[in-house]
Amino acid sequence: MRPVIIAANWKMNTTPADAGDLARTIASRTREPGVVRVICPPFVCLAAVRDALDDPGLAAPDGGRAAVGAQDVHHEAAGAYTGWTSAAMLAGLATWTIVGHSERRRDAGETDGVINGKVRRAQEARLHVILCVGERLAEREAGQAERVVRDQVRGCLDRVGAPAPADQDVDWGAVPWLTIAYEPVWAIGTGRNARGADAAAMAGVIRETLGELGFADRGEAIPVLYGGSVTSANIGEFLAEPSIDGALVGGASLKPDEMAGIVARAGVTAAARLEAGSRPGEGTRRDAAPTS
Ligand code: PGA
Numbered sequence: 001m002r003p004v005i006i007a008a009n010w011k012m013n014t015t016p017a018d019a020g021d022l023a024r025t026i027a028s029r030t031r032e033p034g035v036v037r038v039i040c041p042p043f044v045c046l047a048a049v050r051d052a053l054d055d056p057g058l059a060a061p062d063g064g065r066a067a068v069g070a071q072d073v074h075h076e077a078a079g080a081y082t083g084w085t086s087a088a089m090l091a092g093l094a095t096w097t098i099v100g101h102s103e104r105r106r107d108a109g110e111t112d113g114v115i116n117g118k119v120r121r122a123q124e125a126r127l128h129v130i131l132c133v134g135e136r137l138a139e140r141e142a143g144q145a146e147r148v149v150r151d152q153v154r155g156c157l158d159r160v161g162a163p164a165p166a167d168q169d170v171d172w173g174a175v176p177w178l179t180i181a182y183e184p185v186w187a188i189g190t191g192r193n194a195r196g197a198d199a200a201a202m203a204g205v206i207r208e209t210l211g212e213l214g215f216a217d218r219g220e221a222i223p224v225l226y227g228g229s230v231t232s233a234n235i236g237e238f239l240a241e242p243s244i245d246g247a248l249v250g251g252a253s254l255k256p257d258e259m260a261g262i263v264a265r266a267g268v269t270a271a272a273r274l275e276a277g278s279r280p281g282e283g284t285r286r287d288a289a290p291t292s
Contacts, residue, residue: 001277002223003175004239004270005246006030006263007038007130008253009071009098009227010045019045020052023066025256027053030263033062034270036175036246037263038096038130039253040069043085046093069096069130072104075117077124087118087125096128098248100156102185112155119160123177130179130248131156132227133206137186146205149182153209179223180206181248187228189250199226200241207243232261239269 014022019041030037041049050068059065073087090097099122100115110118115131122129133152135145157178182202187194203224210219226238227248238244246266252258 002245003036004266005036007248009250010041016048020048023049023052026259027058027066029260031060032267035266037066038069068094070094075114087121098130100132115156132181134183181225181227183227193229196237196241200243203243235262235265
């Protein structure tokens with residue numbers, strides 16, 4: 001049974017002075033059992049958000065705490081890289097990181113090869129990774145969307161499928177170390193979301209590619225999120241697709257009302273999966289699956 005994940009990407013918004021309050025407000029209004037909540041503020045707000053979320057009163061009734069994620073890590077472990085942040089530097093600040101966001105591909109020139117390094121460094125630092133992939137509008141219109149996403153998954157995950165021997169003892173908890181967010185570039189920040197069926201089709205392509213890369217069980221254990229203009233009004237369309245396991249939310253993640261609505265809908269899916277998984281013969285097979 002794959003977890004249901006709602007990740008908030010605050011992008012370049014909030015300051016250390018106000019991020020803690022926003023995180024606390026969102027966490028207190030999203031206490032849905034079974035939903036994995038991740039808040040990804042800017043680097044300089046990580047400590048404020050970590051401190052704000054370190055409050056048992058913000059846990060869901062099942063004990064689930066909102067986790068803290070970074071928005072990026074560098075592809076090298078350390079060195080002469082002015083202004084950048086390594087995965088190891090996040091120890092004690094974050095347990096998740098986004099990598100390969102299309103805004104970084106666009107603005108920082110990140111290639112699949114560079115992102116592959118980021119995935120490795122994050123995995124070595126024991127961070128849960130949300131790897132973003134997605135085609136541009138011209139690529140979709142040219143009928144190239146599936147090929148583009150397939151190439152991105154291959155390039156970003158080439159030779160990182162199986163955990164290194166030293167990693168095999170790591171307890172990643174109930175959530176695999178890797179999550180993939182399908183974010184069509186034309187849907188990000190535009191108010192123009194994809195259709196649920198398009199996202200589901202791409203989740204199929206992503207898992208097929210994971211299988212080719214040697215991921216266990218043809219990638220069935222790896223959560224796939226949709227991202228791109230997700231709101232409380234359209235989240236249901238994505239979560240109605242069994243192959244979609246949640247959302248990476250940008251603009252709406254800064255609005256507590258929106259997050260409350262999105263996570264409430266995610267809670268419905270989480271409860272349904274739990275219920276299906278508790279029936280004999282269903283859903284138990286992958287519960288403790290290795291997360292390669
Ligand atoms: P958006 O951003 O929800 O504002 O479209 C999503 C993302 O970039 O992750």
